[in-house]
Amino acid sequence: MKWRRLAILGVALMLLFSAACSSGGNKDNGASGANGSSSASGDNAGGSASGSDSGSSNEPEEIPTIKILTSDLAKVAPEDPSNDRTIQYMAEKSGVNLDITFIANANYHDQVQLKFAANEKFDAFLGSGLNIGVASFAREKLLPLNDLIEQYGPNLKKYIPQEAWDAVTVDGKILGIPQPAVVKSSRVLYVRKDWMDKLGIAEYPKTSGEFLDLLRAFRDNDMNGNGDKSDELPFSTRQGFNWVMDPIWGMWGLSPMGGYEYNGEVVPGFAHPRFKEPLKLLQTMYQEGLMDSEFLTNSSSIWAQKFESGRVGVLGFQPESAWTFHKRIYDNAGDPNVNLMAMPTPRGEGWDGPVGAEIYTVARTYHVTTDSEHPEAVVKFFDWLLSEEGQIFTELGIEGMNYTIENGQIKYDPESEAREQTEWREVFRMHGFNETTFAAKYPGEQGEKLRHAFNIANSEGFSSLTADMPPLDQELQILLENSFQETAAEIVVNNKPVDETWDKFIETWRKQGGDRLIEALTKWYNENKS
Amino acid sequence: MDRASSIPAPPEKRRSGPAGLLKFVVRNRALYIMLLPGLAYLVIFKYIPLSGSVIAFQNFNIFKGIWHSEWVGFKWFEQFFTYPQLRRLLVNTLLISFYQLLFAFPAPILLALLLNELRSMVFKRTVQTIVYLPHFFSWTIVFGFTYMILSVQTGLLNNLIESLGFERINFLQKAEYFRSIIVGTGIWKETGWSAIIFLAALAGISPTLYEAAKIDGANRFQQLLHITLPGIMPTIVILLLLRIGNILDLGAEQIYMFLNELTYKTGDVLDTYTYRIGILGGQYSLTTAIGLFKSVVGFLLMVLANRLSKKITGEGLY
Incomplete structure (x- = not known):
């Protein structure tokens, strides 16, 4: 009898335990x-x-x-x-x-x-x-x-x-x-204005050619003054073809994943023939040593170490970071002249449309x-x-x-946010740009740098035709997001001929499903936007 | 243990049939009750989740759940098998796995044997502690170390190469170095830790065997060959068989950390592919299908290897 009771008790306990577990899981x-x-x-x-x-x-x-x-x-x-x-x-x-x-x-x-x-x-x-x-x-x-x-x-x-x-x-x-x-164009390029001053270059580069010349000048001179001419990275980016290099594509008015009209179809940016121009620029940059040779392997933190130590001349990021990025370099590089400024996106040669980066509303x-x-x-x-x-x-x-x-x-009081643990409040900010609060929050140099970046971002940018498109079928989504990077890396790093390699890649890509993706993009656009 | 289980065993009539079984169970109820929580654990946390694999045959939608998602048959398997780069994925996976079996699997055995031959206990313990420390570093940190050594701009190895008058090599961005780096860092990180199990097996070998061998005039090497190795052979075989069962699992963590656009060619494996498309848009069904495929292949390989091993060495998992 005692046994039975124990057994019942045991089973009951067990059931209870499992019930508790599953509900605990929920x-x-x-x-x-x-x-x-x-x-x-x-x-x-x-x-x-x-x-x-x-x-x-x-x-x-x-x-x-x-x-x-x-x-x-x-x-x-x-x-x-x-x-x-x-x-x-x-x-x-x-x-x-x-x-x-x-x-x-x-x-x-x-x-x-x-x-x-x-x-x-x-x-x-x-x-x-x-x-x-x-x-x-x-x-x-x-x-x-x-x-x-x-x-x-x-x-x-x-x-x-x-x-x-x-x-x-x-x-x-x-x-x-x-x-x-808060601003129109979602990314801008930042340049070490103090390096430009040091070289006596007064104006921001206007074209992709002038941009290359600026990078070359950064490469050939000991910009950070440490006696070593070769440790400067004229341009650096992280994790391959990450969004921080969007302004490079943006010199020709493209964003790799955005949708653009070509031959009566809507194609992703990377499948547009104009995409070969920024690829050529990147190839030149890499082959001439103007681009960080480790841009494919740079993690966020390694990239940050590089620009914070004052080795990087040009980098891309959001316009909202105009002050924080300047301050990070200023605080770490040990150079009182540090002056990081947003610069207008240079115009890609042969392109006369809008430049900058994709506009997010x-x-x-x-x-x-x-x-x-x-x-x-x-x-x-x-x-x-x-x-x-x-x-x-x-x-x-x-x-x-x-x-x-x-x-x-x-x-x-900017210090109060960390002290009072109120930094999360930002998540409830629902307004765009507000002059009163902006002036109060960013006095002096901060405000100037930010306004400068905002002005540039507000005067640039272009829209993707498929910006409002609901998520694609999963299979097509892979074709969109996970395809061009490998070939692009081959071209930039291993110096493959751009036109030939890229045309062949796009041809294969279209055959292996890209056509279906383009069809879906075009169909959606025709039904909803035109 | 032996005593406990022998007491309730019925001494005579052990009739077959449901009635006999029931009686047997009732007689040994204490043991069965003790078994219940373990069984429940297995069922609740292992077998029930296992049934979730059916989403490999569905167009799984997280809001509809398993019960209401539509069935699509083998659609995801088809998509996976027609993936243009599938060949590359499989070749990379199998090659890296094979290199790991070849180089990373024997490493801890070798280390354990070497440690076993040491006389000074203090030295042995110290070395052991130092070599298994890397196991506790995450791959992110190990990648950091590797970067410090191999970086083309600041890496120690490249500084050495340059000072010897050669051209700097961008190890991390070249496809041909990728597999060596993966296997090498894997050995560096895990060898010490994996050696522990072999050291335990070594400790289980009776010292009398060594004494007898010494009396017979066997030297250290002969002792190693005829006593130590046969002594740990069952452990080696079991671990090898388990490893073969996981031949398509390479652990996305390590490889994903090292992978970049230029090393896809030699380094993109099933696990990293699954991870990439999995995070792209919650592609639960496709990734489950790939997982299922991996498990089935792993299971078949393990059964096969087990049979072979039983025939050749007489050792096996079951």
């Missing part, structure tokens, strides 16, 4: 836990906005709580969310109770996908536009917002330009709230899910983020904590 996928995500909730205690009585649960005016998934931007997320001052401030001002889950930035999209797959309910989540990342996989879960924005979003309508709305609209349905990009998006019980509260919350008050808050923080007002002037 929870991991869901609520929080797994990858260093933390849940934050800023309760609007007392309900300052609509004055409802706390305690009565079924009052019609009860303040709704919305659950938002967002990224921690690889910064420190609030440790004690319910008491976090910044979250409480947002909740109080917007009149919406917030339950925010911060997910580790590195695998943000995977984590949100898992939450969808686990059927977890949340009101809104961060995306990167309709066509990449999690939003592209979850199209059917996105709630159309047209009426809600009409009713609850005066600031949204006022501050978000039409082209940003267009990027999140499908068949007339607005499927998200977009943050308009949208920086980030938030989407409301069809599971949301209070979509109007979500729209209200984002509407507040775009109000004058909200814009100052998202960019500059809270008065007394991140900035003070002296004589009517905002005095921003």
Whole structure:
């Protein structure tokens, strides 16, 4: 008898254990836990906005709580969310109770996908536009917002330009709230202006030929003054044909993955015959020693070490980094003259169209899910983020904590962000360029460098015909993203004849499926855009 | 252990048939109950997830789940087998695997034998600790070391080559060096760690055998040949067979770290290809199909090798 009881007990325990395990597993996928995500909730205690009585649960005016998934931007997320001052401030001002889950930035999209797959309910989540990342996989879960924005979003309508709305609209349905990009062209080239001054070169190179001459001058002189003429890298980039070299293709108005018209078809940038021009430029650069010989193997950190030590003359990156990149070199290179400036993209020889880099209209998006019980509260919350008050808050923080007002002037304290652990606040910035906050946040030299870069980026750029295209069939996606790099490397490094090699590669590529990809791109374009 | 299991064993009638089995089970219930958690673990965490492999035959959509995704038969296998670079992938995978079997597999055995012959215990322990340390470095760090040595601009080896009057060599960007670098860094990182298991096997050889051999006049080398090697042969065979079962697995981590556009030619293997297309757009079905293919090939090879080994050496996995 004792045995039987023990046996039953054992089996029961086991079942319990396994049940606990599986539900524990679900929870991991869901609520929080797994990858260093933390849940934050800023309760609007007392309900300052609509004055409802706390305690009565079924009052019609009860303040709704919305659950938002967002990224921690690889910064420190609030440790004690319910008491976090910044979250409480947002909740109080917007009149919406917030339950925010911060997910580790590195695998943000995977984590949100898992939450969808686990059927977890949340009101809104961060995306990167309709066509990449999690939003592209979850199209059917996105709630159309047209009426809600009409009713609850005066600031949204006022501050978000039409082209940003267009990027999140499908068949007339607005499927998200977009943050308009701060600048037009998404990448710029940066040059060591102090090196140019040292050589007495006053003007930025205007053509690809002048660009080569500038790099040659960097190569032939001891620019960093350490007595070694050969340790300078006139141009450096990382991880092969990474986006940081976009402005090189951009000299001829192309982006490798973008869609362009050629012979009545829409072809990816790399399959356009004009693409051979930047390849020739890169080949010349590599063969003449103007290009970092390790550009294929440079990891982000090795690349950073190279330019931070003051060895690199020209590099590409986002316009928004004009100050931080300058400062990184200035702080590390041990040269008081360091002056990194954005430069206008040189015009590729033989090309008279737009130059620069692809224009992205949208920086980030938030989407409301069809599971949301209070979509109007979500729209209200984002509407507040775009109000004058909200814009100052998202960019500059809270008065007394991140900035003070002296004589009517905002005095921003950049150190406060790390100290108060409020760097994640950036993830709720929904506006583009705001003169007031910009002036307060970037005084003096910082502002000058950034404005210079922004001006260049705003005067450049070109659009891809397929920018708004929903994700392709997986098989075609591989053909688009994973094909040209190897042959391009062969041409640049091993000095293969450009025209011959590239034409042959494109011919083979088209036969092995490229034709189907081009057909799909063309069909989509004809049906939706022309 | 022996005693515990012999006590409840039925001394006489061991009738066959379900009734007899049931009785047997009831009699030994304590043992079966103890077995349950282990079995449950296997079923829940190994066998149930295994059934997820069916998504290789589906157009898996994470929102529809396994139950509602549409079935596409062998579409993904077809796509994989018609991939224009498939030949290159397979050749690279098999060649690197083969080189690893040839060079990286015997390395720890050699190291263990060498360590075993050492007299000074202090020296032996010190060396052992130092050589297995690299196991704990991640591949990112090992790549960092390799870069410091092989970099064409700042690498130590290239500095040496230049000071000897030769041209600098861009080791990391040349296809012909790729496999050697992979096998070499693999040996550097894992040899010390893998030697541990052989050292344990060596410790299990009875000292009386060595004494007897000495009395018979065998020298150190003869002892090695006739006592030590046969003593660890079962361990070697088992590890070799397991390694053959994994012949198509090279560990995406290491190779992906070293791979670049110019070394695809000799270094792009199944695992890195799977990783690349897997991260491109969550291509769960295609990558599962490739995984399944790898497992089946690995399993067949292992069965084959096991048979061979049983015939030749009398040792086997089962």
